[in-house]
Amino acid sequence: MNEMFEPEVIKVSEARAKRSAVIYAVAGLLALAGLADSIYLAIEHVAGRDVRCTVTTGCNEVLDSSYASLPGDIPLAALGAVAYFAAFSLATLAAFGYVRARPLLAALVASMFMTTLWLLFVQAFVIRKFCEFCLLSAAMTASLTGLIVYDWWKRASDHRRESSSILRSDR
Amino acid sequence: MSSRKPASPNKYLPFVIIAVVLGVALAGAALLYQSSIDTARTARLDEPPSTAAQPTAALPPRTPLPGAQPPRTRGSSGENTATLEEFGDFQCPPCGAMHPIIKAIEEENGARLRVIFRHLPLSNHVHAFNAALAAEAAGRQNRFWEMHDALYEKQRSWSTAKDARPLFAEYARTLGLDVTRFNSDINAPEVVARVRADMERADSLGINATPTLLINGREVAYSTVDDLRARIKNAVAAGGQ
Numbered sequence: 386m387n388e389m390f391e392p393e394v395i396k397v398s399e400a401r402a403k404r405s406a407v408i409y410a411v412a413g414l415l416a417l418a419g420l421a422d423s424i425y426l427a428i429e430h431v432a433g434r435d436v437r438c439t440v441t442t443g444c445n446e447v448l449d450s451s452y453a454s455l456p457g458d459i460p461l462a463a464l465g466a467v468a469y470f471a472a473f474s475l476a477t478l479a480a481f482g483y484v485r486a487r488p489l490l491a492a493l494v495a496s497m498f499m500t501t502l503w504l505l506f507v508q509a510f511v512i513r514k515f516c517e518f519c520l521l522s523a524a525m526t527a528s529l530t531g532l533i534v535y536d537w538w539k540r541a542s543d544h545r546r547e548s549s550s551i552l553r554s555d556r
Numbered sequence: 557m558s559s560r561k562p563a564s565p566n567k568y569l570p571f572v573i574i575a576v577v578l579g580v581a582l583a584g585a586a587l588l589y590q591s592s593i594d595t596a597r598t599a600r601l602d603e604p605p606s607t608a609a610q611p612t613a614a615l616p617p618r619t620p621l622p623g624a625q626p627p628r629t630r631g632s633s634g635e636n637t638a639t640l641e642e643f644g645d646f647q648c649p650p651c652g653a654m655h656p657i658i659k660a661i662e663e664e665n666g667a668r669l670r671v672i673f674r675h676l677p678l679s680n681h682v683h684a685f686n687a688a689l690a691a692e693a694a695g696r697q698n699r700f701w702e703m704h705d706a707l708y709e710k711q712r713s714w715s716t717a718k719d720a721r722p723l724f725a726e727y728a729r730t731l732g733l734d735v736t737r738f739n740s741d742i743n744a745p746e747v748v749a750r751v752r753a754d755m756e757r758a759d760s761l762g763i764n765a766t767p768t769l770l771i772n773g774r775e776v777a778y779s780t781v782d783d784l785r786a787r788i789k790n791a792v793a794a795g796g797q
Contacts, residue, residue, distance in 0.1 A: 420581060428588045432653060449716050470581065474574045481570040 401543060402482065408536045409480035412490070412529055416473035419525035423469055426462035426518050430454075436518065443514020452507050465522060468497050472529060491537065494529045501526040623674055623757030624750035628691075628700050632667040638791040641672040641770040643758050646688060646707040647681035647715050651767045655708035657781055661788055668792045673704060675754040676766050683720040686742075688751045690724035693741035695750075697733050706731065 429436050430448065438444035447453060453461050472493055478486035501523045508515050631637070642658065644651045662671055675691075677684030687707050694703030706727045707714070714720040721742070728738040741747055758764070761775075769776045769784070771791045778784035 417577065420577075421584075424581060424585050425588065428585055432589060449712075451716060454712070466581075466585075470578065473577060477570045477573050481566060483570070 401540070404539065405536060406480045406482070408532055409476045409487075409490075412532045413473050413476035413480060415525050415528050415532070416469045416476055419522055419529075420466055420469035420473060422518055422522050422525070423462045423466035426522075427460045427466055430460035430462060436516070438517050441515045441517045441520070443508075443512065444516040444518065446514040447508055447512055447516035447519060450507075450512055452504070452512070468493065469525075472497070487536075491533050494526070494533050497526045498530045619760065621753070621757045621760040624753040627672045627674070628695060628704075629670055629672050630701055631662060631670040633670060634667065637668055637670045638665070638788065638794070639670045639672060639770075639772055640788060640791075641674060641773070643674045643676040643754075643763050643766055643768040643770075645676055645678050645681055645684045645766040646691065646704075647684040647711065648678060648766045649711070652708050652711040654767045655705070657784070659705075661785060664785070665788065665792050669788065674757060675751045676758045676763065676768070677751070677755070678766060681715075683715060683717070685751065686720060687714070687724065688754075689742045689747055690721075690728070690738075692747040692750050693738050693744070694728060694731065694733060696741045696744075696747070697737065699728075699731050699733055702731050703727060 426436065426448065430453070436444045436448050455461055455464060472490060475486045475490035475493065479490055504519060505523055508519065627641075640658070640661070642654075644654075646652075658671065662669060675688040677688045691700055691703045691707060694700055707724075710723075710727065714723040717723055724742070725735055725739060729735050758768075761770075763775075769778075771788060776784065776787050778787055
């Protein structure tokens with residue numbers, strides 16, 4: 386590579402790193418919101434309290450259904466809390482430049498997204514009721530997925546542009 | 557995590573953030589749990605009187621009915637014993653949350669406290685009446701309290717079942733009951749009559765929500781679990797007066 390391009394490359398690289406840091410910081414904040422939501426649902430489940438909906442009408446039907454518990458009456462929301470905390474940790478590491486956290490986060494968010502799709506299906510077609518706290522969690526997971534996909538897409542397009550630019554400069 | 561992280565003075569900062577968030581999440585969960593337990597147990601006291609109960613407020617008080625006799629009693633029957641009477645619904649979540657607290661209070665006060673359970677299955681809980689019948693049917697084989705405890709401890713399992721009766725029969729089997737007799741007793745007129753008698757007692761006292769607790773015949777308006785514990789302790793110290 387021609388040395389005269391190096392300062393420009395460094396600037397571009399810094400801008401990309403900054404963009405990624407912002408994306409993962411936002412992902413971390415979304416995961417925190419999901420964590421709070423999941424902790425609330427898990428605690429209400431364990432305490433045996435009814436969760437009152439203010440927007441939708443099916444909180445109790447959804448949260449008291451067998452789909453809301455894992456074997457041993459462990460609330461599914463507790464698993465969600467663990468997943469959101471893991472997502473927050475990985476997003477934080479990724480925001481600070483720990484690049485190996487990125488694929489782990491992507492894999493985790495992909496599994497969370499698939500689970501979310503299943504739970505939305507259950508609410509819509511099996512229980513036929515919606516719980517707003519579950520919908521909030523679904524929105525968080527969908528947003529996380531969107532951010533991760535956006536970051537991967539931007540880095541892939543950056544990589545393509547960089548490769549073609551190197552090819553041009555080497556001619 | 558090993559990585560291609562560039563050298564930075566913030567090397568440990570993300571781990572500090574993660575640790576702080578973990579600590580805050582655990583502390584928040586613990587606080588929320590404590591608050592939920594306290595609120596669940598006192599929520600009934602904050603409820604406004606039901607619209608059905610209001611017209612009777614202006615009427616002269618009714619004579620309290622005795623409820624099922626003999627009542628389902630646990631603990632001492634001595635003269636200087638305080639009595640805690642609970643009107644409960646096996647399917648009501650706050651009653652389920654209250655259950656371990658009452659057991660703990662019983663253990664704390666030992667022979668100086670007698671606990672009476674009265675059935676008040678609420679109409680909005682679809683399996684509550686059948687659960688009350690199941691407890692009474694177990695009572696005919698001298699296992700009322702064992703079934704009472706099982707119903708509360710497994711509340712979440714049977715509450716969400718379409719048909720809870722097979723689960724009740726399963727609990728009866730686990731408790732070593734004669735299941736054939738249990739299934740027969742659950743429909744017995746005497747069993748239904750006991751549950752109805754407790755409900756009529758609740759109605760005569762103007763009680764329409766669960767759990768409602770009476771100490772020595774007076775409804776107790778506690779604000780927290782510690783407050784309830786203190787009130788029962790005072791009643792026990794007064795020797796049931």
